[in-house]
Amino acid sequence: MLDIKALRQDPHAIEKALQRRNPDFSIDAVLAIDEKRRALLQEEEVLRNQRNALNKELATLKKAGENADAVMETAKAISERIKAIESEKDALAEEQDRIVMSLPNLPHESVKDGNSEEDNEEIRRWGCDFKARPLAEVPPHWETGVALNWIDFERGVKLAKSRFSVFRGNGALLVRSLIRLMLDVHTTQHGYEELVLPLLVNEASMTGTGQLPKFGEDMYKVAEDDLYLIPTSEVPITNLYRDEIVEASQLPMQFTAHTPCFRREAGSAGRDTRGLIRQHQFDKVELVHITTAESSFDALEALTSHAERILQILELPYRVVSLCTGDIGFSAAKTYDIEVWMPSQGVYREISSCSNTLDFQARRMNLRYRSAEGEKPQFCHTLNGSGIAVGRTIAAILENYVIDAHTLRIPKALVPYMNGLEHATF
RNA sequence: GGAGAAGUGUCCGAGUGGUCUAUGGUGCAGUCCUGGAAAGACUGUGUAGGGGUGACUCUACCGAGAGUUCGAAUCUCUCCUUCUCCGCCA
Structure with missing residues (x-):
């Protein structure tokens, strides 16, 4: 959520920053509503003050047993006006809230202008030396996954619907091994506290991080209990x-x-229909920092490097890109995507997205800290990133580690987790 | 799921329609006292939004929301949470 006070103070600058995302943004309506609402608030407070004074007078009169009808009459009239003003004010506040809550975060100045992922800026590459594996033509990961009998796409569809799948045997073990490896690295080497969390959350939580009110159609909702399946453990x-x-x-x-993550993928019909890239349910290890304004950009670099570390340990080639204004998410001020090399298609695919939201989410969820005793509380800064998406990591392994027509090597770091398995043949 | 009880400030806890600052204690901070400390005394002590250069001041907040009333922590309704008992259950 943007700061309404900042919006009032410097509307032009904020509107210009918003228009870097989309030239259609205008904040005139919010400002007009805000002005009206504040005028009503002032009027209401004056009236309340008057009514409080009259009520005090009334109490004394009643106690003395004197006639209070005239005063009561006046008080009643004031109360009625307060009620009228209040309902008008509440309607305005609701409208203002609705608009402000659906305004995205301002892109940070270091974020490049652009319309789509075409305009993202590559920051660095890693592991390009071993990008070219011996096999000239690497089959797509879904073929290898099925050939190994590690992934059963058809029965996943039977059990639920398309974009659901089943991992079995060493494929299931691979899922568990990746989760364990990632959590072990982050907790023992990067200083993270591990959590086990509810997979269903309420509307307030979804609003806090910015999924609601704008992106409700992307989530599974349990209507009967007013709960949502989490699209990410962020x-x-x-x-x-x-x-x-x-x-x-x-x-x-x-x-x-x-956690598992659940997404309806409402707007992606026909995209990535095969394989593990875009599933309705997938596992992910998430990283979140809650920090101060002074250190949030350092934290973004650290968080990104923690996610990268997993790919380095797994020896998967990747690159880091900084998203442009047209590609960056709703809550984010700046985002680095980490993209893993997928040899079957010869492209880099997103496997982690690391964002600094500044105080955007903290303001929505009223998350504050006190810098020193007696100081006013101020909003925290929050950051999040995948560390990393498990399904897409498996896809990357099933492609980058095919060493000949019938052999998949297991990444060295995973062998202990895989009960000593070094190769799988198909 | 059924029956009952409760939710007040950091915490404990009083307050069942009206005296502007929501009793009292506790915790915390400051001052006094002391050689120093403890004890004691006094003062202050939350959040948000307004107004004023400022000392200050106004408004709202007693689990949440709605209602009754000139006036609600207090009465009514709905919801949430916790506790006790019963039922069901990995």
Whole structure:
């Protein structure tokens, strides 16, 4: 959520920043509503003050047993006016909220202008030396996955619907091994606290991180209980301290968690229909930082490097890109995507997305910290990133580690987790 | 799921329609006292939004929301949470 005070103070600058995302943004309507609402608020407060005075007078009169009809008459009239003003004011506040809550975050100045992922800026590449594997033509990961009998796409569809799948045997073990490896690295080497979280969350949590009110159609909703299946564990992790004031000494906080994630993929019909790239349910290990304004950009570099570390340990080639204004997400001020090399298609595919949301989410969820005793509480900065998506990592392994027509090598770091398995043949 | 009880400030806890600052204690901070400390005394002590250069001041907040009333922590309704008992259950 953008700061309404900043919006009031410097509307032109904020509108210009928003228009870097989309030239259609205008904040005139919000400002007009805000002005009206504040005028009503002032009027209401004056009236309340008058009514409080009259009520005090009334109490004294009643106690003395004197006639209070005239005063009561006046008080009644004031109360009626307050009621009228209040309902008008509430309607305006609701409208203002609705608009402000659906405005995205301002892109950071270091983010390049652009319309789509074509305009993203490549920051660095890693592991390009071993990008070219011996096999000239690498089959797509879904063929290898099925040939190994590690992935059963058809029965996943039978059990649920398309874009659901089943992992079996060493394929299931691979899922578990990746989750364990990632959590182990983040907790023992990068200083994260591990969490096990609710997979269903309420509307307030979804609003806090920015999924609601705008992106409700992307999520599975359990209507009967007013709960949503999480599209990412960013939601329950970041909302952990919602509506709280934390002590500066508790910051920065670093959390990691493995959860399944659920997405309806409403707008992606026909895209990535084969394989593990775009599933309705997938496993992910998430990284979240809750920190201060002073350190959030350093935290973004750290968080990104923590996600990269997993790819380095797995020896998967990747590159890091900085998203342009047209590709960056709703809540983010700046985002680095990490893209893994997929040899069957000869392209890099997103496997992690690391964002600094500044105080955008913290303001929505009223998450604050006190920098020192007696100081006013101020909003935290929150960051999140995948560390990393498990399904897409498996896809990358099933392509980058095919060493001949019938052999898949297991990444060295995974062998202990895979009960010593070094190769799988198909 | 059924029956009952409760939710007040950091915490404990009083308050069942009206005296502007929501009793009292506790915790915390400051001052006094002291050689120093403890004890004691006094003062202050949350959040948000307004107004004023400022000392300050106004408005709202007693789990959440709605209602009754000139006036609600207090009465009514709905919801949430916790506790006790019963039922069901990995």
